[in-house]
Amino acid sequence: xxxxxxxDIIAFLCSRRAFGADRPPDETISTHISTVLLLGERAxxxxxxxxxxxxxxSSPERRLQLCxxxxxxxxxxAPDLYxxxxxxxxxxxxxxxxxxxxxxxxxxxxMRRFDGAMLFDKLAGAGTLTGAQIEDLADVIAGFHRSxxxxxxxxxxxxxxxxxxxxxxxxxxxxxxQPDAVAAADAACRAxxxxxxxxxxxxxxxxxxxRVHGDLHLRNICLIDGQxxxxxxxxxxEDLATTDxxxxxxxxxxxxxxxxxxxxxxxxxxxxxxxxxxDAGLALLPLFMAVRAAVRAHVTARTATTGQNTLExxxxxxxxxxxxxxxxxxxxxxxxxxxxxxxxxxxAVAPCxxxxxxxxxxxxxxxxxxxxxxxxxxxxPADAYRTEISLRVYTELAETAERVLRGGRSVIADAxxxxxxxxxxxxxxxxxxxxxxxxxWLDAPEKTLxxxxxxxxxxxxxxxxxxxxxxxxxxxxxTDWTTIRADVxxxxxxxAVxxxxxx
Numbered sequence: 001x002x003x004x005x006x007x008d009i010i011a012f013l014c015s016r017r018a019f020g021a022d023r024p025p026d027e028t029i030s031t032h033i034s035t036v037l038l039l040g041e042r043a044x045x046x047x048x049x050x051x052x053x054x055x056x057x058s059s060p061e062r063r064l065q066l067c068x069x070x071x072x073x074x075x076x077x078a079p080d081l082y083x084x085x086x087x088x089x090x091x092x093x094x095x096x097x098x099x100x101x102x103x104x105x106x107x108x109x110x111m112r113r114f115d116g117a118m119l120f121d122k123l124a125g126a127g128t129l130t131g132a133q134i135e136d137l138a139d140v141i142a143g144f145h146r147s148x149x150x151x152x153x154x155x156x157x158x159x160x161x162x163x164x165x166x167x168x169x170x171x172x173x174x175x176x177x178q179p180d181a182v183a184a185a186d187a188a189c190r191a192x193x194x195x196x197x198x199x200x201x202x203x204x205x206x207x208x209x210x211r212v213h214g215d216l217h218l219r220n221i222c223l224i225d226g227q228x229x230x231x232x233x234x235x236x237x238e239d240l241a242t243t244d245x246x247x248x249x250x251x252x253x254x255x256x257x258x259x260x261x262x263x264x265x266x267x268x269x270x271x272x273x274x275x276x277x278x279d280a281g282l283a284l285l286p287l288f289m290a291v292r293a294a295v296r297a298h299v300t301a302r303t304a305t306t307g308q309n310t311l312e313x314x315x316x317x318x319x320x321x322x323x324x325x326x327x328x329x330x331x332x333x334x335x336x337x338x339x340x341x342x343x344x345x346x347x348a349v350a351p352c353x354x355x356x357x358x359x360x361x362x363x364x365x366x367x368x369x370x371x372x373x374x375x376x377x378x379x380x381p382a383d384a385y386r387t388e389i390s391l392r393v394y395t396e397l398a399e400t401a402e403r404v405l406r407g408g409r410s411v412i413a414d415a416x417x418x419x420x421x422x423x424x425x426x427x428x429x430x431x432x433x434x435x436x437x438x439x440x441w442l443d444a445p446e447k448t449l450x451x452x453x454x455x456x457x458x459x460x461x462x463x464x465x466x467x468x469x470x471x472x473x474x475x476x477x478x479t480d481w482t483t484i485r486a487d488v489x490x491x492x493x494x495x496a497v498x499x500x501x502x503x
Contacts, residue, residue, distance in 0.1 A: 006035065006046060009088060009106050012096040013037060013044055027116075032303045033057060033236075043111040045070075052302075053169035055236045060088075064107035070235040071109060077144060077213070077230040083110045114224055121218035124259050131347075134264050137221065137228040138271035141252075144230060145245040145276070148210035156204030157197035159243060160291070164189055166240070167294050174301030176310050177317060185294055185320045192287040192324055203244055203281055212248040214241030217255045217296075246281045250288035253357050254296070257289065258319055262351040266358040270350070274366050274376065279400055283407040286323050286355045293320040327355040330410045331401060331430040332501060335417030335478070336442030337471045338463030339449035339456075340486045341493055345442065346414045348494035352502060354410025362400055364415035365460040368393045376460040385462070394422050398429060405433035417441075418476025439481030440497055446472055448487045 014037065016022045025037040030048075033055060037044040047063040057063050067085045074082045086108050089100035096105070116122065120137075123129035153159075164186065171182045193200075203209065213220070214234025222229050234241040249272055256265035273279055293316045301313035330353060334342045343363060351358035369376050371393060372384060383389075394415065401411045417423050423439060430437035449472075450465040477483075484496045 006049065006106070009046065009096070009108075010035070010037065012088070013046075013108060014039060017095070018098055019044075032299060038113055038116075041113050043113045045109040045111060046106065053173060054166050054240070057236075060104045060106050064104060066236050067107045067109045070233075073233050073235050074231050077140075077233070078224075081112050081114065081224075081229070081231055083112060085109050114222055118223040119219055120221040120223070120228070121255070121259075123223070124218055124256065124261055124264070129261065129264060131264065131267050133223065133228065134267045135271045137252075138268050139275055140228050140230065141216070141249060142272050142275035145210065145212060145248065148212050148245070150207045151204070151209040151211065151242045153209070154201060154205045156200035156202070156209055156244060157193060159204070159209065159239075160193055160200060160247070160287075161190075162239065163243075163291060163295075164193065167291070167298060170295070170298035170302070174298045174313065177297065177301050177313060181314070181317050181321075185290075185297075185317050188321055188324045189287065189291055189294060192290070196284055196287060199281070199283060200244070203284075208245050208278070208281065209243060210245055211238070211242045212245060214243070214248065216248055216251040217292075218252060218259075221252070244281070244284070244288070245276075246278065246284055247288040247291070250285060251292045253285070254289040254292040254319075254323075257323075257356055258293065258296075258316065262356075262358065263347070265356070266351040266361075267347065269357045270361045273360065274363075274370065277370070279360065279404050280407070282360060282404055282409045285357065285409075289356055290320045290323040293317070293323060323356050325355075327410075328436070329354055329405050329408050329433070330359075330436045330438065330501075331405055331413070331426065331433070332359070332411070332438045332440065333413045333415075333417055333423065333426050333481075334440050334442065334497070335415060335423070335481065336444070336486060337416060337418070337449055338461060338468050339452035340442035340444050341452075341490055342414045342442060343460070344490045345486075345494050345497055346412045348490070349497050349501065350412055352498060353412070355408075359410040359412045360404050361412045361414055362397050362404075363460065364393050364397055364413075365462075367397055367400075369460060371396070377458050379462050385467075394425075398422075398425050401426065402429045402433060405429065405435050410435075416471060416476075417478070418471060418474055420476075420478070423478055423481070438501055439478065440500060441478055441481045441483045442486035442493065443477070443483050444485070444487040 012018055014021055021039055025039045027038040029036040033048055035046045047057045049058055051058045071082050071085050086098045087104055088106040089097050089102040090105050091097050091100050091102040213230055220232040253265045253269055297313050297316035334346050336342050346361045350361050353359040366376050401413055404411050413426055427437050449468045453463050453468055454465055482500050486493050
């Protein structure tokens with residue numbers, strides 16, 4: 001059966017003999033390997049009878065097997081969406097039936113229909129995807145990765161090499177892409193793989209290669225009952241879906257970056273690492289994002305029906321090479337008393353620094369919460385801010401900054417920095433790593449600081465107006481850092497800081 005041969009199957013699914021309807025679908029969604037019929041409160045998913053370089057769906061038995069596997073896997077993250085798998089059979093009277101006694105001709109996965117406007121790609125396209133939703137998504141992905149089964153092998157580099165080989169076969173089926181551009185992107189990915197082979201293998205040995213989602217772009221994430229929900233994982237190839245957890249995350253990062261939502265990509269990246277502490281693998285993210293862009297390039301090219309689709313595929317290929325361009329690592333320390341807007345400015349500046357998806361933002365407030373094992377916005381008692389605890393927080397902040405810098409990634413340290421010893425320590429870290437150091441102090445009048453702190457809600461900082469007064473009384477503001485006026489709009493402050501950092 002070819003793809004067009006499923007017309008009879010589709011007509012049957014929309015008839016009274018199947019689900020009691022007798023009308024065309026409300027909407028039909030087609031991809032390179034599936035067709036989804038939106039019919040009332042149901043979504044019916046058919047595997048298209050295709051054979052590609054990376055998946056064989058040519059037999060009804062294989063399509064049934066993969067429908068069943070898709071149901072099993074996706075119930076881990078979206079149990080309320082995935083209902084059951086139906087066998088489609090042909091009966092002695094020549095009529096199609098659901099779960100009949102006749103020979104199998106196809107299979108369909110029945111799902112609960114949800115609001116397509118809540119897909120993350122739609123929200124991103126409409127400009128309504130928020131930082132808070134992305135923070136929730138980071139927590140969901142981090143939790144999923146923690147529970148994902150660890151792979152038994154240790155060949156992290158070899159696993160990624162197999163992905164590049166799949167890409168090579170995929171590009172062979174996409175002749176409309178410029179051969180020179182394909183060759184250049186492939187060569188750049190393979191060169192980066194060689195540079196990072198030891199780290200990839202070490203992460204596999206350390207348990208970071210797991211059976212994950214495998215296809216975590218924005219169209220496979222939906223807001224359901226206010227919560228990000230992962231669905232439609234990669235079910236047809238266990239090898240491709242068993243990979244480094246950061247490669248899984250990289251698909252969503254690349255998708256956001258490609259759509260111009262670089263600030264959201266940086267939030268997702270930072271909140272995920274805040275939740276997992278997985279800073280050791282950061283050097284791999286540009287490569288992982290580049291490989292994801294290459295995957296998108298050949299998949300988009302193969303299904304291209306217009307010149308615009310081909311241009312989009314070429315754009316992914318260009319992005320692949322862009323993501324692999326070297327970018328020097330820098331260390332930026334943003335200090336100031338509570339209420340000066342450090343975290344807001346750090347988040348605004350981070351996407352502009354270093355390789356994609358921007359700088360790693362290390363926040364003393366978030367590190368302190370992690371030290372005590374509580375959520376970032378949970379409040380800690382006053383004794384969690386004893387001097388010895390603060391020294392421990394700054395030590396962990398400094399050690400993490402040095403690890404990230406030595407991995408070639410830019411860092412923003414977000415803390416009060418009203419002690420000369422802490423400021424000197426971070427400048428020394430940059431010097432040892434051979435990275436440029438910039439110290440920025442955000443300055444605002446006490447009244448402004450107190451007012452901002454008093455009106456904070458749902459924030460990682462526990463500072464109160466009394467804390468602000470104590471900080472100011474210590475007279476710890478640096479004289480050797482660049483001072484930026486911070487009693488103006490946050491966007492104005494961020495623009496001033498960018499001018500200092502980027503020239």
